[in-house]
Amino acid sequence: MHGGSCVCATASSRATVLRNNRDAAPGLPSLIVRRLYYELFESIRIAFAQILANKLRSALTALGVIIGIVAVTLMGTAIRGIDVGVDRSFSGFGDDILYVTKWPWRDVEDWWNLRNRRSIKHDYARQINEWVANNPDGPLQLAVPTANRGTNVVRGEYRVNNIWTLGTTADYARITRSELKEGRFFSDFEGQAGSNVIVLGFDVADALFPNESAIGQTVRIRGQNFQVLGVAARQGSFLGLFSWDSMVALPLTTYRRHFKLNDDGEVRVQVDPLRMVAGRDELRGLMRRIRQLGPEQRDDFEINEQGTIRSQLDPIKNGIALAGFFITGLALFVGAIGIMNITYVSVKERTKEIGTRKALGARRRTILLQFLIEAVAICFVGGLAGLGLAAVLTQVVAVAAPSFPLVFSLSLVATGLVISVLTGIFSGFAPAWQASKLDPVVALRYE
Secondary structure, eight states: OHHHHHHHHHHHHHHHHHHHHHHHGGGHHHHHHHHHHHHHHHHHHHHHHHHHHTHHHHHHHTHHHHHHHHHHHHHHHHHHHHHHHHHHHHTTTOTTEEEEESSOSSOOSOHHHHTTSOOOOTHHHHHHHHHHHHOTTSSEEEEEEEEEEEEEEEETTEEEEEEEEEEEOTTHHHHOOOOEEEEOOOOHHHHHHTOOEEEEOHHHHHHHSTTSOOTTOEEEETTEEEEEEEEEOOOOOOTTOOOGGGEEEEEHHHHHHHHOOOSOOEEEEEEOGGGHHHHHHHHHHHHHHHTTOOTTSOOSSEEEOHHHHHHHTHHHHHHHHHHHHHHHHHHHHHHHHHHHHHHHHHHHHTHHHHHHHHHTTOOHHHHHHHHHHHHHHHHHHHHHHHHHHHHHHHHHHHHHOTTSOOOOOHHHHHHHHHHHHHHHHHHHHHHHHHHHTOOHHHHHTOO
């Protein structure tokens, strides 16, 4: 009987233990999370304590990371700035415009064949508009003839030289996206009558009328008086690209009378932006019919668009990116090697400390996390310093070259910080792993 009671008691005790273990199981995850949180917090505290205790060494160690982050940030800022600058320069001309010209907007090798092309007549705009009127559902919307050349604009003792002078029709106001700061564009009646009226770009008006409004005033071009009807709002220019700021516009009839040029020029055609490819093909076929080209004859005209100039800027952006990646990679590699070496030195210096902590029960992951976070912390601080330096340099460049738009965005900040953290993980893992594998007995006897 007693033996049976003992067996029953033993079984009951085991059942109680199993129930207790099951009851305690739900608390294990929270215990592990608290332990990891404590280890992480303690590792961060120790890491920053070591950085503050060795300020000069930490600063020199982070120098490579700082240079790398400055390089990658300035590279991204410059590339984004080029895109913004081009968009700003062309914003007044519209990105839904096709330009029918004699010459292509690209480098050509057979220029001797292109020079014999027939001129682009201004009357082509009228013929295109007639086709548009007969095909209202087509991709083409409006054609505007233009001619341009550089000339001098004078007002009393003020003078601006080699200003881009544009001769066009009143319809130009319908295809341009430039807004007027004050005044108005010339009307169709003024255009057909050949009135001596003019619209000034912002910089031209500011140079000729520095402290007063230009509206209603008179300027002189080629000895002729022109009444100012409007002044364009500031648009900005980039890399010498044309903008409304440094140009003037006057009626095409007036332009041809005073400049006495032949019928050569260009035709700007507004296209449905959702059907640019179809519009380009339609315009090409229409121009071939207008020019009476046979099926076997090559095009003796060019249809250009802003994308042509944008594509020509790609080599500049690629060159900046290539140089930036090279400098960034080299600086980060040197910085990573330096951080790895310093972390190895730190492991050697604190070998006894590691042995003591392990003898008291510290886990391998705790030691690994401590030294890894120390390397990441140095890189992270270096990344913040690099971003701060890049921001300062961006402001300096903005003051020295205001025409070059620099875009210092939050995405570049995030990219810089991510690169810094990844550099710290890459450079600190090997020495941290070595520290975590130290034998506590050997470590305590280390001299």
